[in-house]
Amino acid sequence: xxxxxxxxxxxxKPGGTLRLSCTASGFIFGSYTMNWVRQAPGxxxxxxxxxxxxxxxxxxxxxxxxxxxxxxxxxxRSVDLQVSGMRAxxxxxxxxxxxxxxxxxxxxxxxGQGTTVTVSS
Amino acid sequence: xxxxxxxxxxxxxxxxxxxTITCRANQGISTFLAWYQQKxxxxxxxxIFAASTLQNGVPSRFSxxxxxxxxxxxxxxxxxxxFATYYCQQYYSYPWTFGQGTQVESK
Numbered sequence: 727x728x729x730x731x732x733x734x735x736x737x738x739k740p741g742g743t744l745r746l747s748c749t750a751s752g753f754i755f756g757s758y759t760m761n762w763v764r765q766a767p768g769x770x771x772x773x774x775x776x777x778x779x780x781x782x783x784x785x786x787x788x789x790x791x792x793x794x795x796x797x798x799x800x801x802x803r804s805v806d807l808q809v810s811g812m813r814a815x816x817x818x819x820x821x822x823x824x825x826x827x828x829x830x831x832x833x834x835x836x837x838g839q840g841t842t843v844t845v846s847s
Numbered sequence: 848x849x850x851x852x853x854x855x856x857x858x859x860x861x862x863x864x865x866x867t868i869t870c871r872a873n874q875g876i877s878t879f880l881a882w883y884q885q886k887x888x889x890x891x892x893x894x895i896f897a898a899s900t901l902q903n904g905v906p907s908r909f910s911x912x913x914x915x916x917x918x919x920x921x922x923x924x925x926x927x928x929x930f931a932t933y934y935c936q937q938y939y940s941y942p943w944t945f946g947q948g949t950q951v952e953s954k
Contacts, residue, residue, distance in 0.1 A: 761943075763891075771883075771891060771934055773943040785941040788848070821890055831938050833881035835902065837890040 735841030748822030759825030853946030870935035
């Protein structure tokens with residue numbers, strides 16, 4: 727079964743740091759672009775970051791650029807999101823989502839269950 | 848960044864209804880548009896990609912159309928399990944952007 731499982735969420739103080747992790751199973755992880763998407767309470771979806779299959783190409787939303795860092799370890803079948811300089815507006819459910827394999831643009835076809843991050847003093 | 852605007856933001860419908868949701872991009876995105884369904888407390892699920900291609904396992908009552916800047920999601924003969932929030936998303940260029948969502952509620 728194709729599956730993504732996120733972990734690492736929790737309560738963090740403003741300015742603090744957290745490392746979110748997503749572990750994949752059921753597919754050839756190293757062939758796929760991976761993404762993080764977040765959703766603030768009661769709000770819509772916001773794309774956060776993407777990393778290509780080999781880790782060469784990385785993209786961030788302007789709202790997180792300079793504060794968040796995406797990385798992947800294909801041997802461990804995992805993609806991480808280090809979130810630092812946390813702000814109240816970063817409070818969200820963070821979803822890991824699979825993109826495409828190969829060259830071209832693809833949507834996100836497999837999603838994890840999400841991990842909740844709350845920024846509060 | 849490409850702006851994607853969905854309409855309406857919410858509406859009420861009955862089972863058996865035909866439902867149409869629209870999505871407009873502020874610049875051309877060819878057919879690099881996806882539709883997702885999200886139910887409360889759950890992760891989004893991909894319904895349609897490339898504007899009109901149904902994801903595996905999605906019922907055929909769902910359909911998508913459009914290209915360039917204007918897109919439509921149609922649900923024929925709405926079922927009880929279709930009451931949810933729907934999002935469009937462009938993946939033509941980074942930063943990827945979502946519409947604000949359309950909540951389909953039971954009348």
